[in-house]
Amino acid sequence: xxxxxxxxxxxxxxxxxxxxxxxxxxxxxxxxxxxxxxxxxxxxxxxxxxxxxxxxxxxxxxxxxxxxxxxxxxxxxxxxxxxxxxxxxxxxxxxxxxxxxxxxxxxxxxxxxxxxxxxxxxxxxxxxxxxxxxxxxxxxxxxxxxxxxxxxxxxxxxxxxxxxxxxxxxxxxxxxxxxxxxxxxxxxxxxxxxxxxxxxxxxxxxxxxxxxxxxxx
Amino acid sequence: xxxxxxxxxxxxxxxxxxxxxxxxxxxxxxxxxxxxxxxxxxxxxxxxxxxxxxxxxxxxxxxxxxxxxxxxxxxxxxxxxxxxxxxxxxxxxxxxxxxxxxxxxxxxxxxxxxxxxxxxxxxxxxxxxxxxxxxxxxxxxxxxxxxxxxxxxxxxxxxxxxxxxxxxxxxxxxxxxxxxxxxxxxxxxxxxxxxxxxxxxxxxxxxxxxxxxxxxx
DNA sequence: CTTGCAGTGCTTGTATGCAAGAAAAACCGT
DNA sequence: ACGGTTTTTCTTGCATACAAGCACTGCAAG
Numbered sequence: 001x002x003x004x005x006x007x008x009x010x011x012x013x014x015x016x017x018x019x020x021x022x023x024x025x026x027x028x029x030x031x032x033x034x035x036x037x038x039x040x041x042x043x044x045x046x047x048x049x050x051x052x053x054x055x056x057x058x059x060x061x062x063x064x065x066x067x068x069x070x071x072x073x074x075x076x077x078x079x080x081x082x083x084x085x086x087x088x089x090x091x092x093x094x095x096x097x098x099x100x101x102x103x104x105x106x107x108x109x110x111x112x113x114x115x116x117x118x119x120x121x122x123x124x125x126x127x128x129x130x131x132x133x134x135x136x137x138x139x140x141x142x143x144x145x146x147x148x149x150x151x152x153x154x155x156x157x158x159x160x161x162x163x164x165x166x167x168x169x170x171x172x173x174x175x176x177x178x179x180x181x182x183x184x185x186x187x188x189x190x191x192x193x194x195x196x197x198x199x200x201x202x203x204x205x206x207x208x209x210x211x212x213x214x215x216x217x
Numbered sequence: 218x219x220x221x222x223x224x225x226x227x228x229x230x231x232x233x234x235x236x237x238x239x240x241x242x243x244x245x246x247x248x249x250x251x252x253x254x255x256x257x258x259x260x261x262x263x264x265x266x267x268x269x270x271x272x273x274x275x276x277x278x279x280x281x282x283x284x285x286x287x288x289x290x291x292x293x294x295x296x297x298x299x300x301x302x303x304x305x306x307x308x309x310x311x312x313x314x315x316x317x318x319x320x321x322x323x324x325x326x327x328x329x330x331x332x333x334x335x336x337x338x339x340x341x342x343x344x345x346x347x348x349x350x351x352x353x354x355x356x357x358x359x360x361x362x363x364x365x366x367x368x369x370x371x372x373x374x375x376x377x378x379x380x381x382x383x384x385x386x387x388x389x390x391x392x393x394x395x396x397x398x399x400x401x402x403x404x405x406x407x408x409x410x411x412x413x414x415x416x417x418x419x420x421x422x423x424x425x426x427x428x429x430x431x432x433x434x
Numbered sequence: 435c436t437t438g439c440a441g442t443g444c445t446t447g448t449a450t451g452c453a454a455g456a457a458a459a460a461c462c463g464t
Numbered sequence: 465a466c467g468g469t470t471t472t473t474c475t476t477g478c479a480t481a482c483a484a485g486c487a488c489t490g491c492a493a494g
Contacts, residue, residue, distance in 0.1 A: 001276065041447080048264050060454090078307075078356055078359065079356060086299035086300075090295075139296060142295065219476090246444095246445080260446090277446060
């Protein structure tokens with residue numbers, strides 16, 4: 001694989017994981033020095049990330065890690081909810097034993113993480129769970145799109161899970177989702193995923209409250 | 218705007234409009250000579266298009282216009298159907314007079330184009346109609362994603378509309394969609410859009426049959 | 435006649451150099 | 465002292481140069 005592709009993944013990971021703060025500047029020279037390459041592959045990596053929306057490239061003014069306005073962020077969560085609902089609908093219709101098994105395993109993983117009250121671990125297991133749902137849709141394109149958006153929203157999701165009481169509720173919702181999919185109930189599966197992902201009520205306040213910290217950085 | 222951005226739009230337009238055939242090679246030197254620039258901005262444009270999926274960049278082997286396998290293409294249409302359904306659902310819930318007006322105008326445009334039996338014109342009006350639906354969702358992110366995918370599927374849509382009898386049916390479906398949205402019936406709006414976009418039954422055969430021509434090029 | 439292999443040429447990927455534009459700093463006038 | 469203007473500097477964007485891989489041709493051997 002080329003340097004540019006490696007760098008793209010690396011920088012994307014650093015953004016998703018929160019190592020690179022939202023809104024922070026991505027200086028080409030600085031990154032080039034840091035990774036020991038010239039500016040060319042750095043530019044190529046940044047342009048690709050800009051095309052996917054993870055970074056924002058202002059002409060002649062460099063690139064920053066995307067920090068969407070709250071209203072756009074809500075729109076992204078709403079779109080995510082719709083995409084996950086679609087995955088759930090299709091999964092409920094098409095479920096094969098293999099995917100049913102994977103869902104149960106992923107659910108067990110979440111349960112174990114919650115039992116230990118380990119937020120970081122739950123965060124990872126949550127990622128696995130949703131990935132399994134995407135794949136269960138048996139629509140490779142939709143699954144990839146959903147995964148891409150999930151990763152893009154990861155920094156904010158991390159903030160959300162910090163809120164106390166969110167873990168048990170999240171797990172209960174996961175259980176309802178699996179139950180609906182396994183039962184083959186398309187409508188219930190879609191609705192369960194939609195309401196699981198959508199940001200409303202208290203969670204809206206939690207999300208907006210959490211936005212202050214990264215903006216300060 | 219920079220050269221790279223201009224070139225990105227230009228090449229994207231040529232792909233969407235079908236000037237650049239599916240699967241055709243995108244030679245950097247050739248494009249550089251054609252547009253009178255160096256390879257650098259060409260590469261940057263191609264990399265951005267690769268990140269959005271419109272072109273496929275094989276390492277050390279250059280870039281080609283994406284020509285997805287049939288099964289992936291069907292997945293893309295299915296995902297498109299789900300996204301449009303989501304737009305319709307939200308539009309039905311949130312419809313404001315401004316958007317209702319725009320829907321009626323777009324519908325009238327389609328009707329006029331069909332009256333003249335002008336496929337090219339209908340194609341353009343169809344694009345406008347769907348764009349209006351996206352916007353009516355009042356979700357800027359979802360609307361942009363939907364538009365992006367719509368453009369990416371444009372070459373295939375063009376093939377589909379060539380099929381006789383498709384135009385009247387498409388228009389009738391548009392009318393049903395508008396009726397459902399204006400009535401505020403979320404479920405009916407979603408279902409009308411889903412079935413309008415999804416490729417199944419005869420249209421599946423039509424689509425696959427149409428794929429032979431571009432592959433030969 | 436087919437098949438394996440080496441050499442050559444062409445394409446991509448990276449580095450470096452240069453010019454243009456924007457932010458920042460310094461300077462001048464009021 | 466303050467506002468506006470100029471200059472300076474730093475960054476981006478493009479061009480060119482160079483290196484590295486892959487493909488294709490031609491040849492020879494089975």
